[in-house]
Amino acid sequence: MEFPLNHNNPEIMHIDLNSCFATVEQQANMHLRGKPLVIAAYTNPSGCIVSPSIEAKKIGIKVGMTVRDAKLLCKDVIVRDPDPLLVRDVHIKFRNIFKSYSPIVIPKSIDEAIIDFSKTPALKRGLIQIGKEIKQRLRDEIGEWISCNIGIGTNRFLAKLACSLHKPDGLDVINYKNIKDVYRKVNLVDLNGINTRYEARLNANGIFTPLDFLNAPEHFLRTSVFKSIVGHYWYLRLRGWEIDDVEFKRKSFGQNYSLGKKTKNRQKLSKILMKLCEKMGRRLRKAGYSAKGIYIACIYDDYTYWHKAKKFNKSLFTTQELYLKAQWVFNKQPEIKVISKISVSCYDLLSSKNSQMSLFDIQQEKQKKVCRTMDNINDKYGEFVIIPALMMGMKDVVLDRIAFGGVKDLEDLYF
Amino acid sequence: MNEIINEKVSTVSSYNQSNGVVMPRKIKWQGRIYIINRLNYHHKIRQGRTMLHIFHVTDGNIDFRLCFNTNNLHWTLEEVCDGISS
Numbered sequence: 001m002e003f004p005l006n007h008n009n010p011e012i013m014h015i016d017l018n019s020c021f022a023t024v025e026q027q028a029n030m031h032l033r034g035k036p037l038v039i040a041a042y043t044n045p046s047g048c049i050v051s052p053s054i055e056a057k058k059i060g061i062k063v064g065m066t067v068r069d070a071k072l073l074c075k076d077v078i079v080r081d082p083d084p085l086l087v088r089d090v091h092i093k094f095r096n097i098f099k100s101y102s103p104i105v106i107p108k109s110i111d112e113a114i115i116d117f118s119k120t121p122a123l124k125r126g127l128i129q130i131g132k133e134i135k136q137r138l139r140d141e142i143g144e145w146i147s148c149n150i151g152i153g154t155n156r157f158l159a160k161l162a163c164s165l166h167k168p169d170g171l172d173v174i175n176y177k178n179i180k181d182v183y184r185k186v187n188l189v190d191l192n193g194i195n196t197r198y199e200a201r202l203n204a205n206g207i208f209t210p211l212d213f214l215n216a217p218e219h220f221l222r223t224s225v226f227k228s229i230v231g232h233y234w235y236l237r238l239r240g241w242e243i244d245d246v247e248f249k250r251k252s253f254g255q256n257y258s259l260g261k262k263t264k265n266r267q268k269l270s271k272i273l274m275k276l277c278e279k280m281g282r283r284l285r286k287a288g289y290s291a292k293g294i295y296i297a298c299i300y301d302d303y304t305y306w307h308k309a310k311k312f313n314k315s316l317f318t319t320q321e322l323y324l325k326a327q328w329v330f331n332k333q334p335e336i337k338v339i340s341k342i343s344v345s346c347y348d349l350l351s352s353k354n355s356q357m358s359l360f361d362i363q364q365e366k367q368k369k370v371c372r373t374m375d376n377i378n379d380k381y382g383e384f385v386i387i388p389a390l391m392m393g394m395k396d397v398v399l400d401r402i403a404f405g406g407v408k409d410l411e412d413l414y415f
Numbered sequence: 416m417n418e419i420i421n422e423k424v425s426t427v428s429s430y431n432q433s434n435g436v437v438m439p440r441k442i443k444w445q446g447r448i449y450i451i452n453r454l455n456y457h458h459k460i461r462q463g464r465t466m467l468h469i470f471h472v473t474d475g476n477i478d479f480r481l482c483f484n485t486n487n488l489h490w491t492l493e494e495v496c497d498g499i500s501s
Contacts, residue, residue, distance in 0.1 A: 024456075027455060028456040029471065030453065033498075035498060080417065382462040383462075385463065
């Protein structure tokens with residue numbers, strides 16, 4: 001089935017804050033402005049950089065580098081750890097600004113959002129005008145150092161591509177008139193969703209540029225390149241037809257932790273596992289769920305990994321239940337090795353209101369009540385005011401962090 | 416360089432009824448008075464049911480992170496930063 005380019009007026013806007021974590025930190029601390037600054041997960045030399053400032057990017061510092069590498073590029077680079085509460089506040093403020101233009105605002109990550117302007121009165125003023133106004137409002141209402149990239153297109157894919165054309169502080173529109181010119185200027189990996197592996201697959205099928213990709217017939221993409229319906233989706237996406245407005249239901253809750261000090265000490269790892277289960281359990285219960293499955297993944301010091309998932313007959317609700325099962329799955333590791341990253345998730349979610357009561361296990365209901373009471377105490381007096389004994393001495397371990405590109409954890413902000 | 420302080424400080428603050436902005440104006444820390452001339456960012460956080468107001472302010476030489484606890488009305492200087500690499 002052949003489709004033409006989408007000739008409709010662009011109604012989707014993609015907004016991306018420039019170097020979000022670093023810019024927000026520069027907004028809060030005037031003396032960091034105009035200087036190379038990096039926000040790193042940890043400030044030690046092996047800490048991973050999550051956000052370099054615009055000034056740091058200019059000297060070649062990139063996301064994913066270590067602090068050690070950044071210091072080699074610029075010895076005076078300022079290193080700070082993230083302030084998740086500050087960044088979340090900025091996220092809520094910019095989301096409220098966007099909500100004043102359209103009821104359909106979809107956060108894509110902590111620093112990115114999509115506004116769907118279809119059928120809104122704001123369309124009459126023109127999206128370029130609104131884009132300029134949003135940039136100004138971000139400066140006026142959040143802070144003068146805050147800047148963003150704005151992309152406008154007929155679908156989310158083109159809006160995102162337009163957003164990445166001129167960084168920082170850009171405003172671009174992609175429509176049927178300039179789409180081929182834009183594709184001519186970018187590479188395959190500049191397209192959102194095409195990484196080096198997809199690029200290799202496209203190259204193997206004679207597609208070397210986005211323009212080749214656009215000109216490829218739908219049948220060829222579906223049957224030869226992607227060998228699935230994905231080929232059809234790409235065919236539509238590249239022509240500006242919306243294919244990505246799908247909402248995914250939450251299917252799991254998870255926490256992961258990169259160990260500052262790698263270890264194979266079972267006692268230390270059990271404590272970390274307990275804290276991860278407590279954080280995961282708090283979110284699970286707050287959202288009104290219980291879970292039947294536990295998944296554990298470990299990345300070892302030698303870059304190998306192990307993971308295992310297990311479903312149980314009984315639904316898991318309390319931290320104690322989650323932890324016991326997580327520990328049981330964790331102990332299934334075939335060999336004891338030094339762990340550098342550990343993840344725990346619970347899946348197969350059930351509404352906690354409709355959970356089946358046990359006929360024989362009368363302790364279960366009592367444990368649930370204790371757990372709810374502990375949650376209430378923590379809600380009232382602050383996180384981790386009352387904790388399981390196993391979590392003692394864990395105050396500065398597994399700190400609050402913002403998930404990379406995560407969208408689902410943003411739901412917690414809107415509760 | 417930034418440094419975690421977490422010390423209670425004496426503070427003079429102002430409230431502007433025309434724009435609704437509350438801002439610390441003077442702080443006394445370790446016997447010295449710092450005149451605040453700029454509010455860089457203000458946000459609220461919750462510690463349980465206690466609302467904390469965080470003010471990122473500057474006197475032109477140092478950036479201060481001040482916390483106002485709405486439960487006990489105490490001001491705490493949480494952090495200072497002079498923007499120099501450590």
